[in-house]
Amino acid sequence: MTVSFKFRASVCAWALASLAPVSAHAQDEQKTPPPYTAPNNQIRFGNTALFRNLIAPATLETQAAGEYAQIIHDAERDKTLLPDTNPLVKRVREIANHEIPFALKWNDRAKNWKWEINVIKSPDERMYCLPGGKIVVYSGLIDKLRLNDNEIGMMIGHEIAHALREHARERLGRQQAAQLGAGGMPQLFGFSNYSSQQPDIGDELLSMRYSPADEIEADVIGSEIASRAGYDPRAAVTLWNKIDSGTRRADAGFIWMHPYGPDRRQDLLKRMPDMMPLYAKALGKTIDQLPNYAGMGRFKKSGR
Numbered sequence: 583m584t585v586s587f588k589f590r591a592s593v594c595a596w597a598l599a600s601l602a603p604v605s606a607h608a609q610d611e612q613k614t615p616p617p618y619t620a621p622n623n624q625i626r627f628g629n630t631a632l633f634r635n636l637i638a639p640a641t642l643e644t645q646a647a648g649e650y651a652q653i654i655h656d657a658e659r660d661k662t663l664l665p666d667t668n669p670l671v672k673r674v675r676e677i678a679n680h681e682i683p684f685a686l687k688w689n690d691r692a693k694n695w696k697w698e699i700n701v702i703k704s705p706d707e708r709m710y711c712l713p714g715g716k717i718v719v720y721s722g723l724i725d726k727l728r729l730n731d732n733e734i735g736m737m738i739g740h741e742i743a744h745a746l747r748e749h750a751r752e753r754l755g756r757q758q759a760a761q762l763g764a765g766g767m768p769q770l771f772g773f774s775n776y777s778s779q780q781p782d783i784g785d786e787l788l789s790m791r792y793s794p795a796d797e798i799e800a801d802v803i804g805s806e807i808a809s810r811a812g813y814d815p816r817a818a819v820t821l822w823n824k825i826d827s828g829t830r831r832a833d834a835g836f837i838w839m840h841p842y843g844p845d846r847r848q849d850l851l852k853r854m855p856d857m858m859p860l861y862a863k864a865l866g867k868t869i870d871q872l873p874n875y876a877g878m879g880r881f882k883k884s885g886r
């Protein structure tokens with residue numbers, strides 16, 4: 583795929599002035615997952631990812647929209663863009679459209695995003711939600727891993743959460759800061775021509791490797807969104823087990839971009855008692871009335 587758009591850096595002097603302390607803080611943040619609380623069933627994270635401030639959200643969303651348009655254009659040209667009438671397209675869109683209303687509270691800009699969902703016929707086992715709400719699913723992810731609707735729901739929720747929490751913006755901001763830092767800090771001040779720097783971020787946007795902290799945040803928020811939309815949170819466990827065994831390849835498969843190991847699996851299980859009531863409520867049932875799923879039990883909190 584040819585990536586044609588360019589990234590134009592937008593740098594604030596105050597953000598650059600705080601590069602050193604931000605760097606140390608951000609490294610600490612990566613080691614320690616953000617705190618987790620669930621007051622009034624609202625699951626929140628106290629994440630202050632200041633690297634995001636190196637790139638304006640509107641700038642990134644515009645560039646992501648350009649990238650998305652190019653991907654769709656290429657797929658149409660190659661006759662791999664599945665039509666609106668395709669059953670897999672209908673299935674994926676129905677699940678995503680159930681979830682999007684529950685996603686909006688996580689990002690003030692999201693209510694104005696022009697959400698789009700497309701499926702490309704491909705052996706690739708991957709999907710992504712670009713900044714600005716453009717979702718692309720490659721059919722191999724669902725066909726080869728034989729994902730059920732609950733697993734697709736958890737997958738879409740996870741990817742939407744990465745976009746809502748602007749993990750890409752933070753990752754790209756870190757790279758931008760590193761590139762600027764390599765040029766020497768004194769040069770950063772008093773110069774107004776940093777907008778002339780135009781590193782190409784197209785490939786980086788599509789092959790981004792998230793940090794373990796990003797992954798846990800996307801798991802929690804994604805599961806919350808999908809559970810409220812009526813998808814079984816226990817499916818996150820079977821989903822990531824399938825992705826782990828199905829895409830772990832030497833050439834950086836999907837699981838490489840979304841690092842998954844025993845810690846993350848434990849975290850998914852640990853948060854299940856908070857998710858199951860949301861799922862039950864979405865189905866209009868009590869937790870005891872919920873169906874079994876993969877022999878995992880109902881993760882009922884004591885006293886409920």
Ligand SMILES: [Zn+2]
Nearest residue numbers: 792797800840
């Ligand atoms: Zn992820």
